[in-house]
Amino acid sequence: MSTAEFDAQVRKLATRYPDSKTAILPALRLAQEQNDGWLDTESFERVGEALGLTPAYCKAVATFYDMFHLAPVGRHSIEVCTNLSCALSGAQQVVDAFESELGVEPGETTEDGEITLRTVECLGGCGYATVVSVDNRYRQFVKPEDVPAIVEDVRAG
Amino acid sequence: MPARSMLLAGADERDLTKLAEYQAIGGYAQASRARAMTSDDLIAELQGANLRGRGGAGFPMGRKASLVDRKSPKPKYLVVNADESEPGAFKDREVMARAPHRLIEGCLIAAHAIESQEVFIYIRGEYLTEYEILAKAVEQARKAEILGDVNVVVYRGAGAYICGEETALLESLEGKRGQPRPRPPFPPVQGLYMSPTEINNVCTIATLPAILELGPEGFTNIGTPGSPGTVIFSVSGNVEKPGNYELELGTSMRELLYTHAGGIAGGRQLKAVIPGGSSVPALTARQIDVPLDFDSIGAIGTFFGAASLIVVDDRCCMVQLALRSTKFYMHESCGRCTPCREGTRWVVQLLERIEAGDGTTADLELLRKVCDRIEGKSLCALGDFAVWPVQSYFDKWHDEWVAHVEQGGCPLGGESSIEGIFAPSDQHTHSPVATVPA
DSSP: OOHHHHHHHHHHHHTTSSSGGGGHHHHHHHHHHHTTTSOOHHHHHHHHHHHTOOHHHHHHHHTTOTTSOSSOOOSEEEEEEOSHHHHHTTHHHHHHHHHHHHTOOTTOBOTTSOEEEEEESOOSOGGGOSOEEETTEEEOSOOGGGHHHHHHHHHHO | OOBOOSSSTTTTTSOTTSHHHHHHTTTTHHHHHHHTSOHHHHHHHHHHHTOBOTTTTOOBHHHHHHHSOTTOSSOOEEEEEEOOOSTTOOHHHHHHHHOHHHHHHHHHHHHHHTTOSEEEEEEOTTOHHHHHHHHHHHHHHHHTTOSTTOEEEEEEOOSOGGGGSHHHHHHHHTTSOOOOOOSSSOTTTSOGGGSOEEEEEHHHHHHHHHHHHHHHHHHHTSBOSSSBSEEEEEEEESBSSOEEEEEETTOBHHIIIIIISOSBGGGOOEEEEEBTBTTSOOEEGGGOOSBOSHHHHHHTTSOOTTSEEEEEETTOOHHHHHHHHHHHHHHHOOSOSHHHHHHHHHHHHHHHHHHHTOOOHHHHHHHHHHHHHHTTOSSSTHHHHHHHHHHHHHHHTHHHHHHHHHTTSOTTTTOOTTTTOOOGGGGSOOOOOOOOOO
16 A cells, blocks of 8 residues: 555544544554554654654554554464463463464564464453454464464464 | 343344344334433433443443533533453453344434434454444444434454543543543543543443333333343353353342353362452352342442453462462553552562562562552552452462462462463563562
8 A cells, every 4th residue: 555545544534533633543553454564663654644643642652552563573463362261261271382383482473474472461252261362353262272273274374 | 040131132043233133123113212202301211220330330321321411512422332351351242243233222322312423332452353243233224224313433442451441441532542531520521522421331331222121110120229130241260151141130149150150160169259350359159149239249348340250260379360460450551650550560579479489478568568559549440450359369368378478389389270371461571660679
């Protein structure tokens, strides 16, 4: 997407709200999608330009929210919930299984740049523990033995 | 008491994500009825129903609506809090995924009550599937001209627990960092874009069609006098059948856990129940013969909260549970006020020291003191949420804490069910923080 196209799309988004500043979260989300899943200095400049905000303001907002990434990430994300209900249901064994399957620790990306593994706070699937969010889609009741198939799926997709 | 559905009525038999299916069971008829009433009459009806807010605080919805400054020349806003992030809670998600039109109908009723044409549904960013279902349902309703002059916008958050706090949510909606505002002014007077704003939880709003259908009298006949209606209870942790159970308020906790949720998994012993989501004080196994309603739960020193019960069996170390819980609140502290921002870091360090076996009796005393210095001293309730669980685990399972100090380590000796659990805060690089003096 060219800068002009991005600008037009964000300005259009802004018209949906009583105050254009409200469009900052969708605009940052769009900028992140356009930049391989993370926000760099240029992303903040583009969002700021389109919404009439400073790049610093845009960065200040982005740093507040967990779903915005400020460093390069893999093409896919695997996020394992380790909050109380998932922890009580064996989430750590699921994390361990992903670590050994992917050869990375939580917070790291595989060497081929394909998958970033993370642990995350409560995803709101506590009754279906362990919950794993794969590219923002939930897998529920995940057990360590399900991990190889999930990774294979992700790599294929 | 048997299960009774109101919020999820019809969702087992039909695909209520489809407008036609929802209309086939009388959907949107109550919104039409509400619109034929004056806003004063509608608010009187809602006040008569005494619907207690389902998001956690239990504030009567009708009263909140009555506080909205309807005479203001500014636009009035209805904001639905769908930022469900309390650990243990997953009820709003089910309503949005399975009965989205009931939520939209509730929005139309509430909007009419406060004379609003602008509705925002703020849904947490992680709920992508639910966002898509809800956005599609709003589009169906708009095309069918059901929304009338009301504009409904579904807005996605971007991952921040604190945005479930109502004023933080408003900040976030205004395109800012989601940090809570001082109150007063309260949102009904000055909320979104400095305008009068009603903020309610998904389940509160989705209950409104049933109130209109049954009338205040019919509605208050269900549940208990102080807590009428039904609630979707989210049950998770060490039970045989975790999940959502919609039941009348006043159902006993024992019945919910043992009859509906099948009892403790694997035939183990019950150790603790966290009754309202992870932020509230826990109950011991001896305290579960209590009716599940706002007042009865409050009377035994904890909170009904978000009706989200986390069940803990006897394999779990309470110091580890406190540590994992506090790491969450530390991670989610917005950083605005000192007691919460710094205090949660102190509590985490003290808990780590105690769990590692390096704690002393003085550390136990310091921990209790630090908790007291956070409680009630932060701008919003997050500080309280961080320490209430710790205080209750500390007081009710005190021997276990003393054993950590006396034995120089965890008495469960590496056998705790959450041993080694890796929190997201462990993988982040944080700014340097002051270390608790040794």
